[in-house]
Amino acid sequence: MSTKKPTPSYSEASIKVLKGLEPVKQRPGMYTRTENPLHIIQEVIDNASDEALGGHGKQILVTLHADGSVSVEDDGRGIPFGMHPEEKVPVVEIVFTRLHAGGKFDKAAGGAYTFSGGLHGVGVSVTNALSTRLDVKVWRDNKVAELGFAHGDVVRALEVHAAAKGDKKSGTRVSVWPDAKYFDSANLPLAELQRLLRSKAVLLPGVEVILSIEKSGERFSWKYDAGLRGYLLEGLGDAEPLIPLFEGERFADGARGSDDNFAEGEGAAWVVAWTEEGALVRESYVNLIPTPAGGTHEAGLREGLFQAVKSFIELHSLLPKGVRLLPEDVFSRVSFVLSAKVLDPQFQGQIKERLNSRDAVRLVGSFTRPGLELWLNQHVDQGRKLADLVIKQAQARTRAGQKVEKRKSSGVAVLPGKLTDCESTELGRNELFLVEGDSAGGSAKMGRNKEFQAILPLRGKVLNTWETERDRLFANNEVHDIAVAIGVDPHHADDTPDLSNLRYGKICILSDADVDGSHIQVLLLTLFFKHFPHLIARGHVHVARPPLFRVDAPARGKKPAQKLYALDDGELEAILDKLRKDGVRESQWTISRFKGLGEMNAEQLWDTTMNPDTRRLMPVALGELDYPSTVGTMNMLMGKGEAAARRGWIEERGNEVEADI
Numbered sequence: 001m002s003t004k005k006p007t008p009s010y011s012e013a014s015i016k017v018l019k020g021l022e023p024v025k026q027r028p029g030m031y032t033r034t035e036n037p038l039h040i041i042q043e044v045i046d047n048a049s050d051e052a053l054g055g056h057g058k059q060i061l062v063t064l065h066a067d068g069s070v071s072v073e074d075d076g077r078g079i080p081f082g083m084h085p086e087e088k089v090p091v092v093e094i095v096f097t098r099l100h101a102g103g104k105f106d107k108a109a110g111g112a113y114t115f116s117g118g119l120h121g122v123g124v125s126v127t128n129a130l131s132t133r134l135d136v137k138v139w140r141d142n143k144v145a146e147l148g149f150a151h152g153d154v155v156r157a158l159e160v161h162a163a164a165k166g167d168k169k170s171g172t173r174v175s176v177w178p179d180a181k182y183f184d185s186a187n188l189p190l191a192e193l194q195r196l197l198r199s200k201a202v203l204l205p206g207v208e209v210i211l212s213i214e215k216s217g218e219r220f221s222w223k224y225d226a227g228l229r230g231y232l233l234e235g236l237g238d239a240e241p242l243i244p245l246f247e248g249e250r251f252a253d254g255a256r257g258s259d260d261n262f263a264e265g266e267g268a269a270w271v272v273a274w275t276e277e278g279a280l281v282r283e284s285y286v287n288l289i290p291t292p293a294g295g296t297h298e299a300g301l302r303e304g305l306f307q308a309v310k311s312f313i314e315l316h317s318l319l320p321k322g323v324r325l326l327p328e329d330v331f332s333r334v335s336f337v338l339s340a341k342v343l344d345p346q347f348q349g350q351i352k353e354r355l356n357s358r359d360a361v362r363l364v365g366s367f368t369r370p371g372l373e374l375w376l377n378q379h380v381d382q383g384r385k386l387a388d389l390v391i392k393q394a395q396a397r398t399r400a401g402q403k404v405e406k407r408k409s410s411g412v413a414v415l416p417g418k419l420t421d422c423e424s425t426e427l428g429r430n431e432l433f434l435v436e437g438d439s440a441g442g443s444a445k446m447g448r449n450k451e452f453q454a455i456l457p458l459r460g461k462v463l464n465t466w467e468t469e470r471d472r473l474f475a476n477n478e479v480h481d482i483a484v485a486i487g488v489d490p491h492h493a494d495d496t497p498d499l500s501n502l503r504y505g506k507i508c509i510l511s512d513a514d515v516d517g518s519h520i521q522v523l524l525l526t527l528f529f530k531h532f533p534h535l536i537a538r539g540h541v542h543v544a545r546p547p548l549f550r551v552d553a554p555a556r557g558k559k560p561a562q563k564l565y566a567l568d569d570g571e572l573e574a575i576l577d578k579l580r581k582d583g584v585r586e587s588q589w590t591i592s593r594f595k596g597l598g599e600m601n602a603e604q605l606w607d608t609t610m611n612p613d614t615r616r617l618m619p620v621a622l623g624e625l626d627y628p629s630t631v632g633t634m635n636m637l638m639g640k641g642e643a644a645a646r647r648g649w650i651e652e653r654g655n656e657v658e659a660d661i
Helices: 022-026 038-053 091-097 123-129 190-203 227-236 296-315 327-331 359-378 380-408 438-447 477-486 515-531 533-537 569-581 602-610 627-638 643-660
Strands: 059-064 070-074 131-140 143-150 153-162 171-178 208-213 218-222 246-251 267-274 282-286 334-341 431-436 453-458 506-510 541-544 549-553 562-566 590-593 617-619
Touching: 022 123, 038 059, 038 070, 038 123, 038 171, 038 190, 059 190, 091 123, 091 131, 091 143, 091 153, 123 131, 123 171, 190 208, 190 218, 190 227, 190 282, 227 267, 227 334, 246 359, 267 296, 267 359, 282 296, 296 327, 296 334, 296 359, 296 380, 327 380, 334 359, 359 380, 431 438, 431 477, 431 515, 438 453, 438 602, 453 477, 506 515, 515 533, 515 541, 515 627, 549 569, 562 569
Parallel strands: 059 208, 282 334, 431 453, 431 506, 506 541
Antiparallel strands: 059 070, 070 171, 131 143, 131 171, 143 153, 208 218, 246 267, 267 334, 541 617, 549 562, 549 590
């Protein structure tokens, strides 16, 4: 008699369709931070800031009420509350109850929010979904409209009445009662909220931002007429800038053939300081959204500053013999505040901590370089001071690199012949790409930065090394070449391995974005987890994420023609959905599917997958699982005698995956 556990039925009824705001309630972590409610309040603050950014408001008032609720009030235009022409529902209700609905998609012809942080259309609807109660009051067109929600659902239908004498002319107030069950802590981090509000005031010159706390009676107000400059100087404190602050702004005029065809209004404002000592201040924003994890706009600033300083040093022959300048030499003692305006920003995730828009590197870099280059050549004495600082940084870096090279010089095995090595000897900067196939290896070799990127092409699928003894590993050519190239011998988790000969700070697995590529990833990750675990534990192993699709999109409105890349079907659909909202017909775009890395030319591979400024590189970590548990799971998945257990696991867990889809 069989004792096999019956498999749950998998039928049409197994597929769940989540409607309305249910996806947010079931998986809040996909849409917002869940440590505390600050981010859902920030969504409301961002909307008020976007009104001020468009020139439609001069004051933002945030109140922390005694009952735990938070209200955000502005004097902008007010959310429209008439009937939506297609949905036949009040617009203000749609904004708070529908994902992917809002006024910020309409950018094709100078929409209501040409430049805004809102992009995904899930902002305040997420706030509503994760609140026990949310009230909205709008002043607009000599009328006052009020609407109430509970747990994301309308509980008080829209009421509209004539504005009374003394009512404000226009604006919106949103009051939020966050639902504590969705957050680790129900308390708002006051210091972080204050920093957020102060930064809004900095980026909105002339706009007053107020925080009122009912319990304590405290009231804070920020209004910066000096803008970015005053903010940076305040942050630097007693640290004296080496040269006068480099500040400026530049925005494209939209004329065809000028400004590298950037859309009208795209650009940046910046203020930069070099200091010899003290803590650094580095803050960046995109359309008023804080980007604490940086991104491509910061990479553009770094590149612009580097090229300007390098040009000055070369023009005046200041570089000592044998010293080579790198961007980090110029950037290592830089403090800055950067505010970029990007027409269609692509963020990493809904919480918008990092900008991924590839064009932002060129945008900010090309706009900042000319101004600094001109200033340095007009003030040669000041330029020489900066050059001295930069050269000292380069010399210190070179000395550190030479020390590492000395430790590595003895007893190194002959490097594999198919390894195309890099020129640099700096461990922290060097990268090794383990590339699937000779064809892709050829593109990678041509597209790489030969200074710090090495390429090791792999033929076919690597051996499954889960049950291979260390003594037998080098019998496999691919494993042998990997071990020799990275300079570390195989070891166990409880060993104390010798990492002094490690040759690369990053070891990047680069395979096709398909099933075979995923299989190769798994085999290589198995090798590192089983036989090089300390490389994973110390953050040296990464997985490169090449795109699966390219979309050639036509010019639309202010946006020039673009090549847009998608990692998978989900990102492709998001891109197409955005194009449809921009008014682009399906016949106007072209979709190309990369069957493999070998189909990408060198420029495409560099731009999408290898360029540190624009790629998406996923670090590999052991996570929170305890080591024995992880080993048990890996044994079940990769062990040769575990086919029955694997099949049972797939049968048991497969339905969950399908249901999530």
